[in-house]
Amino acid sequence: MKTALDKARQDPESMKARILTVARRIFGDYGYHGTTTRMIAQEVGIDVSTLHYHWGxxxxxxxxxxxxxxxxLGQxxxxxxxxxxxxxxxxxxxISIDVMTDYLFEHPEIANLILHRYFGRTREEAVQEIQVPEFTVDMARSMNLIRNQKExxxxxxxxxxxxxxxxxxxxSGEVFFRSIVHVDREVYITQVKEVLKFILIPAFVQREDKGDPGPA
Amino acid sequence: MKTALDKARQDPESMKARILTVARRIFGDYGYHGTTTRMIAQEVGIDVSTLHYHWGxxxxxxxxxxxxxxxxLGQxxxxxxxxxxxxxxxxxxxISIDVMTDYLFEHPEIANLILHRYFGRTREEAVQEIQVPEFTVDMARSMNLIRNQKExxxxxxxxxxxxxxxxxxxxSGEVFFRSIVHVDREVYITQVKEVLKFILIPAFVQREDKGDPGPA
DNA sequence: AAATTGTTCCATCTAATGATTGAAGCATTG
DNA sequence: CAATGCTTCAATCATTAGATGGAACAATTT
Known part of the structure; x- marks a missing residue:
């Protein structure tokens, strides 16, 4: 079954797809309440009613x-x-850090959206969930942090x-953090990857070397 | 010179102080655009015009x-x-991790507000800045990551x-993350401190042990 | 106690925002 | 090409949100 989303993805030049692409970025930057349908429509270069026509x-x-x-993200x-x-x-x-960091720097709206949903609240209730729980469990498994089939x-x-x-x-913090460290985007990305690997890897490796299987 | 803020802090029961306290929490939860002055006023139990009277x-x-x-935070x-x-x-x-984590769990609005400013944008321009740059430099110094007087x-x-x-x-992610890991608040806080220490400490200690003075 | 100042709320205004309507344009099909 | 359906937009509506004025009340000063 083709969902509306699938259809929008089919032709990235379709109006529906163009709106979705812009909406990702604007919602990511300004959050749900900080975004107005008019902002999105203006960015796409269409009338608000066209937006509502396609997406409700x-x-x-x-x-x-x-x-x-x-x-x-799942892909x-x-x-x-x-x-x-x-x-x-x-x-x-x-490898995970290198690849995922590069990927997310190319699609920062993904990180933006996720963080908005982690840390912010919405006045509307019951807005569709990010599948963080599933992803997290998958990654835990992939990092060998789960013994056997156990939870x-x-x-x-x-x-x-x-x-x-x-x-x-x-x-997501690129704009803000770069204003602190005063480096250009390229250097920032390189240094971020180095710092992440410097900090995140030793703990896990050290534990494994000790023969400690971790919290699993 | 007494600023308006100082005055509000003097008497925590003053209307001005009560509004400020509630505003911290709501702005932290919902972000700038997600918060309405009416939400804050209602929470305090006053009319919006009273809020505007005190804070503009x-x-x-x-x-x-x-x-x-x-x-x-600076204090x-x-x-x-x-x-x-x-x-x-x-x-x-x-010690830093233990103390700061406990402190922030007692005042989560602080973490919330900071993250909103890191990762989100506002349609209004020129809203007062969080002094993250200053704080960050201070901490770098305190962690001995800066050689001598150098930048x-x-x-x-x-x-x-x-x-x-x-x-x-x-x-800030407590609500969301606890829904993933299924533990109560007390266990969550304990585990968070353990995980943070487990991950954050080894890299720095290892580098120092090697006689590598770090990036300073 | 009268006058002054400070505080609070109700009613209301204005602007912004979400959403719809109906007409016009354009493509597709019978 | 006439009829049909799809897409777009200008105009407009309804609701929400930021903000204010003025009356009522309370506190303070004289």
């Missing part, structure tokens, strides 16, 4: 954006999982969250 | 909130700095940001 109300569009981003994570399969822990982490422990999940949040933060 | 327009109140939080950081003075690196980090390197600043962001994230 604001909440509907926002939910489409969230679903769209879930899809993209990326599966790609990474394939790349690191069978490699030793330190390498798995290094991941809270500790293992928190460790994964700490890792991925580190990436989201530096991507 | 919405932007003015928001700026007061940011200044107030800057003050609180806490100075407290921590005194506690860790002269101790070895690993211990300095462990901190971008690398050192990014390392500090990684550390503090880790804390902010788990505090």
């Amino acid at each position: 109300d604001k909440k509907g569009l926002y939910e489409a954006v969230v679903l769209d981003i879930n899809k993209d 990326s994570l599966r790609d990474v999982e394939r790349m690191i399969h069978g490699k030793p822990l330190g390498e798995r982490l290094a 991941p422990t809270p500790r293992a999940l928190l460790e994964v969250l700490a890792v991925v949040n580190g990436i989201y933060n530096f991507v | 327009d919405k932007k003015g109140l928001y700026e007061a909130v940011v200044l107030d939080i800057n003050k609180d 806490s950081l100075r407290d921590v700095e005194r506690m860790i003075h002269g101790k070895p690196l690993g211990e300095r980090l462990a 901190p390197t971008p690398r050192a600043l990014l390392e500090v940001l990684a550390v503090v962001n880790g804390i902010y994230n788990f505090v």
Whole structure:
């Protein structure tokens, strides 16, 4: 079955797809309440009524954006999982950090949207959820933080969250952080990857070297 | 000179102070655009016009909130700095993480507000800044990541940001993350501190042990 | 106690925002 | 090409949100 989202993706030049693309960026930058349908319409270069014609109300569009981003992020994570399969822990982490950081810097709206949903609230109730729980469990498994078929422990999940949040933060915080460290975008991205690997890898490797299987 | 903020702090039962306290929480939860002056007024139990009478327009109140939080956070950081003075690196980090995490879990609006300003944008221009740059440099110094009197390197600043962001994230993300890991608040806080120390300390200690003075 | 000043609320205004309507344009099909 | 359906926009409506004026009340001063 083709969903509305699928259809919008089919032809990236279709009005529906163009609106969705702009909506991702604006919702990511300004959050749900900080975004007006007029801002999106203006950016696309259309009338608001055209936007409503294609996507219904604001909440509907926002939910489409969230679903769209879930899809993209899920795909990326599966790609990474394939790349690191069978490699030793330190390498798995290094590759994951490199690849996911590059990917998210190319699509910062994804990190923006996720962080808005982590940390912010909305006056509307029951807006579509980001599938963070599922993704987190998958990653915990991929990091070998889960023994056998058992449920991941809270500790293992928190460790994964700490890792991925580190990436989201530096991507979404680029504008703000670059104003602190005074480097251009290219240098910033390079240094972020170095810092993330410097901080995130040793703890896990050290624990494994000790023969400690971790919190699983 | 007494500022309006000082006056509001004098008597925490004063209307002005009560409004400020509630405003901190609501702005932290919903962000600038997600918050309405009516929400704040209702929470305080007063009419909107009373709010405007004391704090002027919405932007003015928001700026007061940011200044107030800057003050609180700056004070806490100075407290921590005194506690860790002269101790070895690993211990300095462990104490900082424990103390700051506890403090922020008691005042989550601080972490909320900071993250909103890191990652979000506002349609209004020129809203008062969080003094993150200053704080970050201070912490870099306190973590001995700065050699002599020299300017901190971008690398050192990014390392500090990684550390503090880790804390902010788990505090502000409590509601969301706890829904993933299924633990109560008390367990969550304990585990967060353990995970943060587990991940953040080894990298820095390892580098020091190698005689590598770090990015300074 | 009268006068002054400070505080609060109700009613109301204005602007912004979400949303719809109906007409016009354009393509597709019978 | 006439009829149909799809897409777009200008105009407009309804609701919400920021803000204010003035009356009522309370506190303070004289």
